[in-house]
Amino acid sequence: MEDLPGDVRLDARAVVEQLRALVNNAPGAYPRTWLPQATFDELLIRADRDPIHLHPSLHHLHRHWDMGHARTHAGSGWGPKALSRRLLARIVSAALDRYFTEEQEYRANLAQSIDAIAYRVDEIASSDLRALLEIIRKDLLELSRYVDDRIDTRLGDS
Amino acid sequence: MIARQANPSARVVIVTAHWGEGLDEVTDATRLVAGALARNAQVDVIHLVAPPEEPTVVDDSVFTVHRVPLHGSRHLRAGLVRAALATYDGGRSVPPIAAQLLDSFEGSADDVPTLLASLAPDAVVLAGHHQPWEIAALGERDAPGAPRVIAMPYLADSTVLRSAPVEQVLLRADRIAVAHSGERRAVLAAYPERAEGEVVPIDCGFSINRGAASNRLFGVRFFGTYVLTIRSFPPGGGRWERSATHEVLRSTVGRLSVAEIDGEQWRISDRENTLELPVSPSRVNLWRLMAHAVATVDLRPPGPIGRESIESMLLGTPIVVPEHSAGHEHAADADGGLWYRDVGELIDAVRVMSDRRIRDRFAFQGQAWAERKHGRMDDFVERMRDLVIPIRARERTS
Numbered sequence: 001m002e003d004l005p006g007d008v009r010l011d012a013r014a015v016v017e018q019l020r021a022l023v024n025n026a027p028g029a030y031p032r033t034w035l036p037q038a039t040f041d042e043l044l045i046r047a048d049r050d051p052i053h054l055h056p057s058l059h060h061l062h063r064h065w066d067m068g069h070a071r072t073h074a075g076s077g078w079g080p081k082a083l084s085r086r087l088l089a090r091i092v093s094a095a096l097d098r099y100f101t102e103e104q105e106y107r108a109n110l111a112q113s114i115d116a117i118a119y120r121v122d123e124i125a126s127s128d129l130r131a132l133l134e135i136i137r138k139d140l141l142e143l144s145r146y147v148d149d150r151i152d153t154r155l156g157d158s
Numbered sequence: 159m160i161a162r163q164a165n166p167s168a169r170v171v172i173v174t175a176h177w178g179e180g181l182d183e184v185t186d187a188t189r190l191v192a193g194a195l196a197r198n199a200q201v202d203v204i205h206l207v208a209p210p211e212e213p214t215v216v217d218d219s220v221f222t223v224h225r226v227p228l229h230g231s232r233h234l235r236a237g238l239v240r241a242a243l244a245t246y247d248g249g250r251s252v253p254p255i256a257a258q259l260l261d262s263f264e265g266s267a268d269d270v271p272t273l274l275a276s277l278a279p280d281a282v283v284l285a286g287h288h289q290p291w292e293i294a295a296l297g298e299r300d301a302p303g304a305p306r307v308i309a310m311p312y313l314a315d316s317t318v319l320r321s322a323p324v325e326q327v328l329l330r331a332d333r334i335a336v337a338h339s340g341e342r343r344a345v346l347a348a349y350p351e352r353a354e355g356e357v358v359p360i361d362c363g364f365s366i367n368r369g370a371a372s373n374r375l376f377g378v379r380f381f382g383t384y385v386l387t388i389r390s391f392p393p394g395g396g397r398w399e400r401s402a403t404h405e406v407l408r409s410t411v412g413r414l415s416v417a418e419i420d421g422e423q424w425r426i427s428d429r430e431n432t433l434e435l436p437v438s439p440s441r442v443n444l445w446r447l448m449a450h451a452v453a454t455v456d457l458r459p460p461g462p463i464g465r466e467s468i469e470s471m472l473l474g475t476p477i478v479v480p481e482h483s484a485g486h487e488h489a490a491d492a493d494g495g496l497w498y499r500d501v502g503e504l505i506d507a508v509r510v511m512s513d514r515r516i517r518d519r520f521a522f523q524g525q526a527w528a529e530r531k532h533g534r535m536d537d538f539v540e541r542m543r544d545l546v547i548p549i550r551a552r553e554r555t556s
Contacts, residue, residue, distance in 0.1 A: 009493060009519075009523065010493060010516065010519040010520060010523065011493055012489055012490055012492075012493045012494070012495060012496055012497075012520070013490055015496060015510065015516075016496055016497060016507075019496075019503070019506050019507070019510065020503070023502075023506070054405060054406070054409075059409050059410075144234070144238060147234070
């Protein structure tokens, strides 16, 4: 969105499509650091123990694994110091490009693995609660059928 | 068939199951339409009531309400089926078998034709697609002496639109009034035989108290820039059981604080603090939160009107709404906000809104559209008059 022109109408459809294209076309390059892929289960969130996917360290990992910005940041300023720093950065970047790419992939895979483990742990932790919820749900359905039948017979809801 | 009355003032009858103290958007919209019509006509409401009770007539504000029983309705079962359907996708896609089941549970309002004959209206508004009575009693479309019929189905599901009970309503109607562009597209797709000019937008008018909205709620200013999420409003209304939690949203939207409305529980959080807002869960207080937010994020199951989306745009706040909802249609028509398929896209959209230039552009575009379509009550009154009241009745009145 950096190149948003002056008074041109902003097309909501185009923005949504652009966002989706960014995610679909280059999932690795577009960091969704904010979103652990774990479950968003209300039941789990209200459980006695905090779910892993809400742990601050996991969020820290998601926010910081991506080096894309640091690698492409050209720096600012036109003084001699800034220019020499930029030149140095270019040389280092060119020399270590392969290493940085591998490092980026490694960090992405690490974040995804830990996320997947967190997801699995949360799933297991919530399965007992879900089973309990299912039993309660069935009981409530039975109760509602019973009440409905009673109303049918006693109060004429038929 | 119903004969037109000799009474000089125009008379409109609204037949609906959505009246009274209902929390749903359809009840809201029906009352708005009735209020607008009451400026130019005598308005009677035939309220289809379940569980069935003895027919009664009551005064409700300027309206005379005829409470008519839905004979044979099994409302508890219908409620259970609806709740089950709503669990999955907000009841948007209704399988044919479930539609049949619901139809059989809804009962029938056999007293409506007799009552309509005695009221002899110039026009009949069928608000809501549930009209379980003999529609043929309204006479043929364009037949001399037949009242003008306006259907407001509040429905964008093609399966249900083409079901037999809804079909008889929509085929008889002289005009079909729709709540948003998505509903219009769905109606025209289901009924290609209807001319485009016969399917018209309702464009409900919403009054906003801007003076009240300009005052922030107490304590909110200490939380800086915030995004407003609506999880459930009004209290007792629908809510998703599974959605992005307040904590997850707070930890993922960067520097923004998050204010949340969840029924009667209102709160706002930044990185470190949470304040429970000790306010009554009223619409004015909703506006007071909405007017100062970066964006209004709707987390609720989609409703048929999208009222809060429109109000947010009227207040100059862009919206982030679920895809395939009324709010989505408004956001797309107005270019006044974004929509999401899942939690990831929701947070993407909120992050986009944190860019001031984009947010301001969406806010400006959305407000201009909302003002033009929904902001002027006088225009809404005129639109309803032109849509519903036949020209002959208007001439007779004038």
